[in-house]
Amino acid sequence: MTTTDRRPEVGVPPEPAPQASGADRTVVDGPPRVAARRWLVPARARIMGWMLLLMAVVSLTVTVVTRNLLMQRVDVEVSAALQQEIQELEEVARGGVDRATQQPFQDVYELLYNHLQRQFPDDDEVLVGWDGTPETGSPLRQTRAEPFPLADRLDVLRSVLVSPVNSGSIETDAGEMRWVKVPIIHPTNPDDVGAFVVGYFIDRDRAEVNQTMQTLILVSLLGLLFAGIAAWVIAGQILAPVRLVRRAAAEITEHDLTQRIPIHGKDDIAALSEQFNAMLDRLEQAFAAQRQFVDDASHELRTPITIVRGHLELMGDDPADRAAVVRLCTDELDRMNRIVADLLLLAKSERPDFVRTAPVEITELTSDIYAKVRAIGERDWRLEAIGEGVAHVDQQRVTQAMVQLAQNAVQHTRDGDEVLIGSSMMEGRIAFWVTDHGPGVPYADQGKIFDRFSRGSTGGAPGHRTGAGLGLAIVSAIAEAHGGVVRLVSTPGEGASFGIDLPAYRGGPR
Structure with missing residues (x-):
């Protein structure tokens, strides 16, 4: 049977869109990147997606492995059933005696007929005897319902008989048939020949396996659905403190650094909250130091600036008066320089170096x-x-x-x-x-x-x-x-x- 693969090719890049001409081309910098970030998948959805992907991979792996094991088991059971039929015939032929009359079999026909009447094969098995050579012989069948009339389909039966091997597989109207054969030669008459053929139709066993796989896939899909719901809820609970951190960060401004995150438990989220609160403490201290520096500088520098401006505005034309004003302004500027140097030193003291x-x-x-x-x-x-x-x-x-x-x-x-x-x-x-x-x-x-x-x-x-x-x-x-x-x-x-x-x-x- 030939199938056609209609799956799309993987890994083939799409054809590039036609580029605009130089006059139509527009270069955009920052805004599109910012807009694109707004469409990123939320962390909660990513966690759920990864969990579902992991479970889907596990379920698919379990399904494939289970199907392969069941198919192998079917093959083993079919081979065992065929070998059992062959071994029973070989035991009868080796004894050479009819168990009902305790008399030796007169010919191959009697051996095959006697054995066929005493066999009760499975519903998917068919037993056929062949008296004579493949070209001139005739089939012997059981008087029961068979899954496939092998004795009536001489084309199929002869293809088995003339095969150089004693086992194989062939396609029939009823599906694939696994078969084995045993050539028989009468011990006292070499011209009296025949064969015993056992066929097993494997499609029904495979159909049962496929039905089991369908049930397993359906259960896996339902499991993935419930797992997705559970993952969404659990991810929400796990990320709740993170959302709290985000909201707290959004509410923090330069003028309000008092927000803190409540810490519960001793897990990683609690450690994150503790580190975030410590960061807020450092930021609050830094902003406070900055504001204090600005306030202190403006407060302390205002006085010498006022003194210098006042004396310069009142300075007259007298040389002695001018010299005194210059001396006073120089002293105030020196004091201002010392204040600035000290303030810069205090500001630098917050640095690690x-x-x-x-x-x-x-x-x-x-x-x-x-x-x-x-x-x-x-x-x-x-x-x-x-x-x-x-x-x-x-x-x-x-x-x-x-x-x-x-x-x-x-x-x-x-x-x-x-x-x-x-x-x-x-x-x-x-x-x-x-x-x-x-x-x-x-x-x-x-x-x-x-x-x-x-x-x-x-x-x-x-x-x-x-x-x-x-x-x-x-x-x-x-x-x-x-x-x-x-x-x-x-x-x-x-x-x-x-x-x-x-x-x-x-x-x-x-």
Whole structure:
């Protein structure tokens, strides 16, 4: 039987559409890409699609494997049935005795007739004896209904008899017939010959297998339908927190970073929500730092700008007056430059590369700091303690912080007052400090003097109001960038001790 494959060819690209001429061709950049993204398949549908595809592949594989196994089983059973019929005939021929009369068979005809009358083949089997040669002999049939009248179809029967092999397959009006034959020769008369033919029509068994496969395919399709519904529901439940994340992200603006995602459980979605909330915390801090920088800069720069503008507007023609105005404007511009530099330094402190740690000898670092701070003011500088060991810190940033603390001590003390510098290292931590005997820090100010533009009360210190209130904020930023903290020990009226406490090995090998 010949079949024609009408399936479309796979892998053949479609013919390209005719291109427009140069005058008609239009180049489009961004908008079409954005519009195309709106038609992307949602994640929920993709999850359901992949699950259905996986189940369809599994079902198809199971169906194909099951069909092949069942077809092989049919072939094995058919072969076994044919061999059984042949073995029964061979046993009768080998005995050579009629079991009813216990007399030897007189000829091949009697053997075949006797054997055919005692056989009860299956509904799909047909048994035929042949007495004589294929050209001149005649068939012997059973007196029962047969699936195919093989004894009457001499063209088919003779094609089996003349075949050089003893088994094979042939197409008939009733379908494919598997057959085996046994040539028979009388033991005492070589001219007395015949054959025994057994045929089995296999189409009905194959039809049963195909019917079973149809049932299996129908059940698989129903299973895929229910699996698709279940996959849609389950995917919706799994992606519900993700949709919550998306909605929260859509509601977040530069002016509202307070949205947070509730965390339930300890699975991957909970971890995603936790990381998203942590990202929002960082964004909120970044935006807050940005707004604070802008507010602080505008607030602090407004005063020197106003002073400079006012004096320039009132400046007369007197040379002495002009010189005084120029000197005042220069001082205000210098102060403005210091404020900008400090604000930029604080803004940079939010970056991960603000500090670059390296192995530093604490003894040498403390000596260098002591040598530098002595030039800040006429004070009785004393080196109280020196730590010993190697720490991984940013030498320049630590020096900057200590110089700032020393400058703060100078502003709160008078000429000749004692100021102590010290360092220590123990149990994996390193500490630097500056101690003075000035007015100290009031208890009400100790919690806020490290904030930006916070100067606290004067306490009678003559130079306390000369800065912009950014020095201690810079010290705090340097300590935090190292993973450390700032320390303050002060009793009002008895002086103060400012310091930084840093991990000795953060950022490098121990």
